[in-house]
Amino acid sequence: MTFISILYGLLFWAATLILVIGVGRRVHLYWKVPAPLKIVTTPAPVTRSGVVWRMFKEVVFFTSLFRASKYTWVFAILFHMALWLVLLRHTRYFMDMNSFLVFMQPFGRYAGFAMLLGLTGLLGRRMLVDRVRYISAPSDFLMLLLLLSIGVSGMMMSFGVHTDIVQVKAFFHGLMTFDWQPLPGDPLLLLHLLLVAVLMIIFPISKLLHAPGVFFSPTRNQVDNPREKRHVAPWARELEREHKLYADDTPTAPVSR
Amino acid sequence: MADYDIPELNGAGYIKVPALERDTMKGKGPFMAKPEFQEALHFPDDFEPVEGGGYTLVPDWKEKALAKLDDLRHRYRSLQLYLDICVKCGACTDKCHYFIGTRDAKNMPVARQDLLRKVYRRYFTFAGKHFPRLVGAVDLTEEVVNDWYNYYHQCSQCRRCSVYCPYGIDTAEISMAAREILDTIGRGTKYNNEIIGKVFKIGNNLGLPAMALADTLEGLEEDVEDDTGIKVRFPLDEEGAEVLLITPSADFFAEPHVDGLIGYAKVFHEAGISWTLSSHASEAANFGMFIGSYENMRRIALRIREAAIRLKVRRIVFGECGHAWRVAYSFLNTLAGPFDFLDPKYPVPQHILEITWGLIQEGRLVLDKSQNDDKVLTFHDSCNVARATRMGDRPGGQFEIPRQVIRAVCNHFVDMPADTIHDATYCCGGGGGLLTDDLMELRVKGAQPRMEALKYVTEQQGVTHMAAICAICKSQFTKVIPYYGFTMDQIVSVHQLVSNAIVLKREVSVQARPDADDADDDSDDA
Numbered sequence: 001m002t003f004i005s006i007l008y009g010l011l012f013w014a015a016t017l018i019l020v021i022g023v024g025r026r027v028h029l030y031w032k033v034p035a036p037l038k039i040v041t042t043p044a045p046v047t048r049s050g051v052v053w054r055m056f057k058e059v060v061f062f063t064s065l066f067r068a069s070k071y072t073w074v075f076a077i078l079f080h081m082a083l084w085l086v087l088l089r090h091t092r093y094f095m096d097m098n099s100f101l102v103f104m105q106p107f108g109r110y111a112g113f114a115m116l117l118g119l120t121g122l123l124g125r126r127m128l129v130d131r132v133r134y135i136s137a138p139s140d141f142l143m144l145l146l147l148l149s150i151g152v153s154g155m156m157m158s159f160g161v162h163t164d165i166v167q168v169k170a171f172f173h174g175l176m177t178f179d180w181q182p183l184p185g186d187p188l189l190l191l192h193l194l195l196v197a198v199l200m201i202i203f204p205i206s207k208l209l210h211a212p213g214v215f216f217s218p219t220r221n222q223v224d225n226p227r228e229k230r231h232v233a234p235w236a237r238e239l240e241r242e243h244k245l246y247a248d249d250t251p252t253a254p255v256s257r
Numbered sequence: 258m259a260d261y262d263i264p265e266l267n268g269a270g271y272i273k274v275p276a277l278e279r280d281t282m283k284g285k286g287p288f289m290a291k292p293e294f295q296e297a298l299h300f301p302d303d304f305e306p307v308e309g310g311g312y313t314l315v316p317d318w319k320e321k322a323l324a325k326l327d328d329l330r331h332r333y334r335s336l337q338l339y340l341d342i343c344v345k346c347g348a349c350t351d352k353c354h355y356f357i358g359t360r361d362a363k364n365m366p367v368a369r370q371d372l373l374r375k376v377y378r379r380y381f382t383f384a385g386k387h388f389p390r391l392v393g394a395v396d397l398t399e400e401v402v403n404d405w406y407n408y409y410h411q412c413s414q415c416r417r418c419s420v421y422c423p424y425g426i427d428t429a430e431i432s433m434a435a436r437e438i439l440d441t442i443g444r445g446t447k448y449n450n451e452i453i454g455k456v457f458k459i460g461n462n463l464g465l466p467a468m469a470l471a472d473t474l475e476g477l478e479e480d481v482e483d484d485t486g487i488k489v490r491f492p493l494d495e496e497g498a499e500v501l502l503i504t505p506s507a508d509f510f511a512e513p514h515v516d517g518l519i520g521y522a523k524v525f526h527e528a529g530i531s532w533t534l535s536s537h538a539s540e541a542a543n544f545g546m547f548i549g550s551y552e553n554m555r556r557i558a559l560r561i562r563e564a565a566i567r568l569k570v571r572r573i574v575f576g577e578c579g580h581a582w583r584v585a586y587s588f589l590n591t592l593a594g595p596f597d598f599l600d601p602k603y604p605v606p607q608h609i610l611e612i613t614w615g616l617i618q619e620g621r622l623v624l625d626k627s628q629n630d631d632k633v634l635t636f637h638d639s640c641n642v643a644r645a646t647r648m649g650d651r652p653g654g655q656f657e658i659p660r661q662v663i664r665a666v667c668n669h670f671v672d673m674p675a676d677t678i679h680d681a682t683y684c685c686g687g688g689g690g691l692l693t694d695d696l697m698e699l700r701v702k703g704a705q706p707r708m709e710a711l712k713y714v715t716e717q718q719g720v721t722h723m724a725a726i727c728a729i730c731k732s733q734f735t736k737v738i739p740y741y742g743f744t745m746d747q748i749v750s751v752h753q754l755v756s757n758a759i760v761l762k763r764e765v766s767v768q769a770r771p772d773a774d775d776a777d778d779d780s781d782d783a
Contacts, residue, residue, distance in 0.1 A: 033330070033334040038587045041427070042646060062423055069347070069421075072347065132347035138393070207341075207345070209341050214342070217339075227605060227606075231590070232591055233332070
């Protein structure tokens with residue numbers, strides 16, 4: 001067992017814990033904090049199933065972004081959809097191969113190019129469009145560079161300097177079953193994995209929270225039915241129950257009917 | 258005419274996105290509220306005037322501002338979520354009418370949000386606490402507060418940006434929260450907070466007392482009788498009426514608003530629906546929304562509930578007003594419900610256009626479209642109606658019903674370009690608590706996109722008039738369109754068009770004047 005293997009083993013355990021607990025805590029916060037008013041952006045669905053359909057279109061086809069900016073949409077959809085294919089392909093490192101995964105391999109392999117193209121487009125837009133440049137912090141550029149580096153290092157292994165993927169699989173399988181296995185020491189692999197771990201660690205403290213967050217967005221996930229169904233937040237009901245106009249007020253008598 | 262440049266219209270029917278500029282609208286913001294206005298709204302009043310104008314902040318303002326931000330992010334999911342999840346994709350950057358009109362970088366929706374987000378990150382996130390420069394987090398300083406005050410009062414909360422954001426991030430939610438934070442540290446606006454004070458004290462934004470309102474309405478009855486020979490009633494505080502009408506107080510005297518009010522009265526008259534206004538709730542507007550204060554918004558909304566109970570009405574109907582319809586349609590049930598004491602046959606509340614369109618469909622109104630033949634109409638979708646409410650049963654009814662009513666009373670109607678109507682509509686430039694003369698430059702520049710669209714249909718399709726269904730839109734447009742070469746009488750109320758076309762067949766109102774000796778017993782019952 002090499003020192004590097006132990007280091008990376010610990011790193012991935014830590015990164016996984018941080019990712020799961022960090023995102024879990026954030027999602028819990030979004031779940032817990034109420035939306036006190038109906039603020040859905042209309043026209044909006046009037047049924048719950050309509051909302052599910054709206055959200056589906058939003059997260060799969062990026063419908064709002066499509067209306068906003070066709071360039072951004074093309075690059076964003078290229079990146080995100082390719083990322084799904086690439087991630088799907090990578091599940092081979094965590095589970096046994098099956099016929100679907102075998103079928104998926106070439107798609108995942110070549111999706112890498114689409115992913116890099118999308119990311120490059122987004123980076124170009126961030127640098128070249130004056131408005132987008134203005135709103136970008138250093139972290140916004142670094143995020144794209146991080147993703148690009150992960151993509152490039154991964155593709156270099158796919159298409160150039162191969163690594164021992166059987167041993168990589170054994171390493172990750174070992175992490176999952178608490179049965180430590182050595183990790184190949186190829187620099188490109190170590191770089192790729194290091195960057196992935198960094199991405200996992202910063203996920204819960206960065207704008208990557210948009211992924212779970214979009215499902216909680218009241219302008220998109222509310223049903224347009226305020227006249228039919230009364231919507232009151234717990235803290236607002238408290239005001240009502242105590243006959244208060246202001247939270248730090250003395251109670252007032254309501255108008256009787 | 259003004260000491261700033263009026264944006265030039267290209268007449269091509271599309272909006273040219275301007276190149277970014279810095280600080281073109283940097284300034285002191287609107288006039289600030291005096292301590293006494295703040296106190297009336299239950300905000301802190303322990304701040305003092307300073308020489309040369311303006312006020313100090315309250316003692317310990319920094320701690321109080323951060324505490325308020327922390328409080329609000331635990332009460333409003335929108336705030337917490339939207340501060341967290343923006344990816345800076347830029348989809349919203351060219352969508353704001355104030356950015357287009359002023360070119361000021363901080364008027365891009367995401368940049369406006371960032372004024373608060375940068376402070377949120379600095380004090381409430383791991384990355385901002387430890388790596389502020391990396392994520393663009395900043396300390397809360399008085400300069401930041403000044404920027405908040407200035408730029409959060411250059412947002413009309415029209416939500417156009419939220420339509421295009423892939424996560425639905427709504428800058429209105431951020432600007433409302435920012436204004437509430439500002440109110441808790443002594444930075445309220447004179448315009449909004451003085452008006453809310455008047456609503457609490459007198460019942461409406463204009464400070465029009467009940468006696469004056471009664472006189473005004475009596476005058477309107479006389480005007481309509483002179484005009485048509487028929488006693489159309491404008492009832493006030495008449496107990497037992499079927500409908501309580503809540504309408505913006507501008508409808509009582511401003512042009513073209515009042516012509517809309519005459520239209521509502523004629524519709525109720527012809528349909529034989531008894532109705533009343535209330536002196537207790539003689540205002541549909543609810544500026545509590547503009548300042549992001551749930552408590553003040555609720556306190557204003559509760560007047561309507563109280564009026565409905567006292568007057569023993571069976572339905573509540575709202576007149577033409579954009580943000581008021583948002584508070585009515587989306588929030589009233591939340592703030593002042595449940596309305597289980599009203600007639601369950603009708604939604605609570607209803608929009609006057611839902612009433613009028615229903616009557617037109619039932620064939621209960623006789624309409625002479627030729628009365629509007631001197632006009633070619635177009636219709637301005639009010640931002641709040643378009644993107645924050647609905648009319649009728651189906652999504653998009655808020656676009657269809659006003660147009661159907663206009664088509665039913667006018668022969669000539671055309672729409673403006675598609676990317677400026679329906680939910681892509683541009684704000685008039687005066688909404689969200691900015692309809693004050695101390696923000697005139699902003700209002701003129703913010704109207705540019707709408708003016709661009711209007712110019713296009715004027716030149717291409719001979720449009721002569723633009724109809725609106727919002728008191729703020731009507732006031733804003735009549736004031737700013739002269740800057741763009743139009744005349745103020747080109748703005749009309751939708752119910753003004755109805756009023757022109759409606760043929761009064763009912764000789765006697767179903768509602769006798771309370772003081773009339775010879776109350777007519779033959780009147781129909783609604």
